[in-house]
Amino acid sequence: MGTSSRVAAAIVVVLGLVLSLAVVCNGGKTSSFVRKVEKTADMPLDSDVFKVPPGYNAPQQVHITQGDQLGKAVIVSWVTVEEPGSNTVLYWSAYSKKQKSEGKVTTYKFYNYTSGYIHHTTIRNLKFNTKYYYVVGIGHTERQFWFITPPEVGPDVPYTFGLIGDLGQSFDSNKTLTHYELNPQKGQAVLFVGDLSYADKHPNHDNVRWDTWGRFTERSVAYQPWIWTAGNHEIDFAPDIGETKPFKPYTHRYHVPYKASGSTAPFWYSIKRASAYIIVLSSYSAYGKYTPQWTWLEQELPKVNRSETPWLIVLMHSPWYNSYNYHYMEGETMRVMYEPWFVQYKVDVVFAGHVHAYERSERISNVAYNIVNGICIPVKDQSAPVYITIGDGGNLEGLATNMTEPQPAYSAYREASFGHATFDIKNRTHAYYGWHQNQDGYAVTADSMWFFNRYHHPVDDSTSAQ
Ligand SMILES: [Fe+2]
Numbered sequence: 001m002g003t004s005s006r007v008a009a010a011i012v013v014v015l016g017l018v019l020s021l022a023v024v025c026n027g028g029k030t031s032s033f034v035r036k037v038e039k040t041a042d043m044p045l046d047s048d049v050f051k052v053p054p055g056y057n058a059p060q061q062v063h064i065t066q067g068d069q070l071g072k073a074v075i076v077s078w079v080t081v082e083e084p085g086s087n088t089v090l091y092w093s094a095y096s097k098k099q100k101s102e103g104k105v106t107t108y109k110f111y112n113y114t115s116g117y118i119h120h121t122t123i124r125n126l127k128f129n130t131k132y133y134y135v136v137g138i139g140h141t142e143r144q145f146w147f148i149t150p151p152e153v154g155p156d157v158p159y160t161f162g163l164i165g166d167l168g169q170s171f172d173s174n175k176t177l178t179h180y181e182l183n184p185q186k187g188q189a190v191l192f193v194g195d196l197s198y199a200d201k202h203p204n205h206d207n208v209r210w211d212t213w214g215r216f217t218e219r220s221v222a223y224q225p226w227i228w229t230a231g232n233h234e235i236d237f238a239p240d241i242g243e244t245k246p247f248k249p250y251t252h253r254y255h256v257p258y259k260a261s262g263s264t265a266p267f268w269y270s271i272k273r274a275s276a277y278i279i280v281l282s283s284y285s286a287y288g289k290y291t292p293q294w295t296w297l298e299q300e301l302p303k304v305n306r307s308e309t310p311w312l313i314v315l316m317h318s319p320w321y322n323s324y325n326y327h328y329m330e331g332e333t334m335r336v337m338y339e340p341w342f343v344q345y346k347v348d349v350v351f352a353g354h355v356h357a358y359e360r361s362e363r364i365s366n367v368a369y370n371i372v373n374g375i376c377i378p379v380k381d382q383s384a385p386v387y388i389t390i391g392d393g394g395n396l397e398g399l400a401t402n403m404t405e406p407q408p409a410y411s412a413y414r415e416a417s418f419g420h421a422t423f424d425i426k427n428r429t430h431a432y433y434g435w436h437q438n439q440d441g442y443a444v445t446a447d448s449m450w451f452f453n454r455y456h457h458p459v460d461d462s463t464s465a466q
Pocket residue numbers: 166195231232233317353354355
């Protein structure tokens with residue numbers, strides 16, 4: 001080693017020490033609230049929230065999601081049990097006459113379970129910002145619902161997203177959904193970060209629990225779209241009982257508009273909604289270089305026009321930045337692949353689930369490391385997203401309470417409580433984010449932050465005193 005390279009090595013070592021001191025000494029806030037640590041149970045099958053609607057062949061598990069890239073289409077899905085019945089959705093607004101749309105019906109088997117008749121019908125060419133009523137179950141027992149289409153895509157369109165992850169169907173799940181519904185910061189669509197029913201925690205992945213979850217969540221998702229992300233509990237891979245096709249129940253029951261964004265699989269896709277561009281990624285599909293997801297994302301990110309949709313939001317299931325001792329570093333390989341792009345394209349915020357707790361990061365990146373240079377510590381980065389883990393929907397697996405200590409500097413706030421959040425976009429520069437925990441009143445935020453848009457207002461919006 002020559003003199004100059006020794007000096008360089010010494011500089012790297014000193015720099016590393018300074019960086020690591022900064023990281024160790026300036027942790028964010030860990031809430032002092034301590035919940036009792038116990039697993040919660042799924043609500044019993046005869047619970048009110050799982051009630052089957054009355055009437056012959058009545059549609060159940062009604063749910064909607066966005067059906068195109070712009071928000072002018074809605075996918076309506078429902079299940080009938082006695083017979084297939086009609087695939088027709090009848091819909092109208094105060095300004096239009098009644099129209100019909102036809103869809104398709106499917107069924108699947110899983111071990112010793114046979115599904116009901118699962119209907120998916122896309123309604124297209126809707127007007128923006130309009131309340132539509134719709135009816136399913138035509139010919140047998142009709143049920144009527146409604147939804148409101150989003151405003152036309154544009155840079156200063158206000159819009160409020162709800163955020164829920166890892167919901168399941170426990171008593172805590174029911175509290176989370178109720179808190180979301182009664183939050184005065186009215187969410188207009190839910191960004192769901194994966195792990196829906198947790199049916200796979202029951203013997204032989206008892207798919208009856210997919211049905212109960214569909215009936216439980218209908219009271220929200222029949223009236224506003226939930227944007228779906230696939231989590232590990234959607235994989236339903238069970239070779240011991242002969243079930244080797246991953247995502248079988250999930251893909252039969254929950255459709256997403258992936259083709260509209262040029263995706264080749266329903267696990268990664270994008271939509272525009274109001275002033276937001278939302279990219280959904282799959283932690284459980286191949287994401288390495290040259291894979292379909294990688295190729296799609298490489299082509300997708302340059303398409304985001306921040307003058308049209310200022311807010312760039314990414315959803316995934318497994319978090320990249322997580323200082324709990326659960327699922328620690330599970331997101332690391334995907335972070336290594338995609339984090340440089342997120343910084344380059346100035347993603348505003350990344351929402352993930354998986355860890356059953358809450359955590360919000362500062363704007364940091366960790367892209368300098370190249371195997372040989374030793375620069376492997378996250379640093380503050382104003383081009384980087386804020387990472388939020390919101391896997392605290394309340395499923396039967398209980399809370400993640402065990403955290404790494406000391407709290408890393410990049411972790412701005414963390415707390416092991418069940419809850420949900422809202423992301424309230426005001427205009428192209430500002431959005432108000434609030435996390436609500438189930439033990440508080442409906443209007444209380446336990447953690448909040450004003451987001452400054454990374455493209456239009458890239459001012460430091462960190463909440464720590466560093
Ligand atoms: Fe998960």
